[in-house]
Amino acid sequence: MKRKLSFNQTLLVGSLLFGLYFGAGNLIFPIELGQNSGTNLYKVVLGFIISGVGLPILGVVASAISKNDSLFEMGKTVNDKFAYFFTTALYLTIGPFFAIPRTSTVAFEVGIAPNISEDKIKLFLFVFSLIFFLAVLAFALKPGKVMDNIGKILTPTFLILLSVLVIFAIIKPMGDLAKNQPTKIYQKNPLFTGILDGYNTMDALASLAFAIIIISSIRKLGVKDSNQIAKETLKSGVICLIAMSTVYISLSFMSSSSVNIMKLGNNGGRILSNISFYYLGNFGKILLAAIVIVACLKTAIGLIIACSEIFIQMYPNTLSYKAYAVVFTLISFLIANLGLQKIISLSIPVLMYLYPLAIVLIFLSLAYPIIGKNKIIFSLTILFTAIFSIFDLLKALPKNISSTNSISKIVDFAKNYLPAFELGFGWLIPAIFGIILGLLISIIKKEKIKEINL
Incomplete structure (x- = not known):
């Protein structure tokens, strides 16, 4: 008889999957589209969930079904050169080029920027990102259980605070869902625009890199048969899909109702900070800032470690782990000082190229x-x-x-x-x-x- 996961174990793996995908950086995109999609909100959110939740779940399931233990192994199904190119490009994208710098700028936009004048933004961003990445490097050079323990406390606290905001938004909405005209990019083909917006989470790319974590977790729980592992991965994925979709829908609808009180914005971090202040006052604003900063710190440390480890595996005769960690941290610091909106705009062309390759790999592996x-x-x-x-x-x-x-x-x-x-x-x-x-x-x-x- 094949070993199967109990419901509680499936719930546990689904929670792990949720924790891997949902970082503080993911908050800003449903918040932004909630305000700017106007009367096309439903179509845009559906598109966002398809690519921001559906694709990442399929990515993990595809790795399990195709019996690939790593992204590099999956890429070798094409050929060795593609495996090196795609794995390198993907890790640099979800690492020091875009995702890691974004953790610093999201933390800054939520926690610091709303409290300082525009003329001092660049200076404060430089100082904040310097301190942020010095802390990241300190932990990345000596990875231990400290951040894991913080994560066990942080993620539930983070979700509780979001739940409080959402409950307030339901009980005492700022107004009706936005009836304003969608901004230009959401006026035509809103469903497909929402799908492209979902690329910004980078979670489908991350799913190919980190699928082995989920597969290994299921194996450790006693499931050895490869077909059963794929089934258990899918069941856990459904739990994650429900959880992430609920969070994204709640955030986008809450943001949409805020249009009645706040002016339209293109910076999700500041919009979220303002919503938190509206419902919970200065205490809520400070608490949200603290949680987001630590959450982003934890994400950045994890990504620095993951990128450094994969590079010493792929290129063993180049730099040491510590050298890669220093280089990736320095690159992330420099790019972070371009600012959140600039990082997002620069990442879009790269994502428009890498995402089709990832989507094709996922569906061929399925x-x-x-x-x-x-x-x-x-x-x-x-x-x-x-x-x-x-x-x-x-x-x-x-x-x-x-x-x-x-x-x-x-x-x-x-x-x-x-x-x-x-x-x-x-x-x-x-x-x-x-x-x-x-x-x-x-x-x-x-x-x-x-x-x-x-």
């Missing part, structure tokens, strides 16, 4: 029972996706770059000839073509169909 680890299908699908995602990357570049003559011509070409390009999915049809072509070639080359079950 199809493992049908196609196995067929290199022809994986390689061709990734090749077509990688080529056509470049158009989405170019379109997402900052205006001063994307508006140049050469790039605007390329983008115009894509608009005219690539289906779904305007929606942000110009890569989708080429990816499907790659799958079909890979299947056909695999059928013709019968000797190569050892792992495909047609």
